[in-house]
Amino acid sequence: MSDRRTRLIAALDTRDPREASRWADAVTPHASAIKLGLEFVYAAGLEAVSEIAAGRALFLDLKLHDIPNTVGAAIGSLSRINPAMLTIHASGGAAMVAAASHALNENFSTENRPVLLAVTVLTSLDDAALAATGVEGGVRSQVLRLADLALRNGADGLVCSAHELAALRAEFGDSPVLVTPGIRPQGAAAGDQKRVMTPGEARDAGADWIVVGRPVTGAADPGAAAAAIARELAE
Numbered sequence: 001m002s003d004r005r006t007r008l009i010a011a012l013d014t015r016d017p018r019e020a021s022r023w024a025d026a027v028t029p030h031a032s033a034i035k036l037g038l039e040f041v042y043a044a045g046l047e048a049v050s051e052i053a054a055g056r057a058l059f060l061d062l063k064l065h066d067i068p069n070t071v072g073a074a075i076g077s078l079s080r081i082n083p084a085m086l087t088i089h090a091s092g093g094a095a096m097v098a099a100a101s102h103a104l105n106e107n108f109s110t111e112n113r114p115v116l117l118a119v120t121v122l123t124s125l126d127d128a129a130l131a132a133t134g135v136e137g138g139v140r141s142q143v144l145r146l147a148d149l150a151l152r153n154g155a156d157g158l159v160c161s162a163h164e165l166a167a168l169r170a171e172f173g174d175s176p177v178l179v180t181p182g183i184r185p186q187g188a189a190a191g192d193q194k195r196v197m198t199p200g201e202a203r204d205a206g207a208d209w210i211v212v213g214r215p216v217t218g219a220a221d222p223g224a225a226a227a228a229i230a231r232e233l234a235e
């Protein structure tokens with residue numbers, strides 16, 4: 001029996017810093033981290049990220065995917081932001097993951113080094129959508145293949161759907177940090193997410209963190225929505 005505690009990351013997907021700040025205040029007692037990503041960074045910039053993340057654990061979800069030199073240099077440009085977690089795409093390849101890991105070691109102190117998370121297969125993809133990109137064999141085997149590549153090359157953890165958690169824990173054990181988006185409380189609309197589970201199911205399958213966006217930010221009371229998810233995780 002693991003003593004893992006599954007925690008909530010609230011995805012604050014908006015272009016508006018005031019809205020992000022309001023949401024951050026509402027969810028902060030219940031979410032252990034906030035996630036800011038491409039939508040916010042492109043609209044509001046990295047300075048706004050710093051302001052909203054001040055005093056909070058930040059999951060900076062940039063999903064970097066480029067040649068190793070460019071990814072390493074981009075990470076060098078992030079040292080002033082000080083995120084707790086940072087994402088790259090595992091499909092960028094072994095050398096790109098290694099360059100990202102090296103850049104984190106070079107640009108952050110040991111205490112402040114962000115956890116490097118490699119995105120395996122986006123939770124918006126199912127077997128058919130993945131096959132249409134030329135990857136045969138199904139989502140699960142691609143997640144395991146990319147997980148192996150990423151963990152061997154310096155990633156500290158993975159972004160995957162909750163459906164792959166049991167297979168990843170069986171293959172790689174307890175130490176990789178496993179982060180699962182595609183989480184929907186019972187009855188919530190899946191939207192564009194294809195591989196979904198409830199917060200409690202993801203907890204039972206072995207998630208360290210769950211990421212929840214629209215079911216929280218689209219609720220009439222985002223604070224209450226986050227509190228309900230935190231309660232479900234604590235059951």
Ligand SMILES: O=c1ccn([C@@H]2O[C@H](COP(=O)(O)O)[C@@H](O)[C@H]2O)c(=O)[nH]1
Nearest residue numbers: 011013121122123181182211212213214
């Ligand atoms: O495979 C992935 C990787 C990242 N995400 C991000 O998580 C949130 C999910 O938001 P919801 O509104 O709860 O669907 C979003 O910011 C994505 O960019 C993901 O969904 N899947």
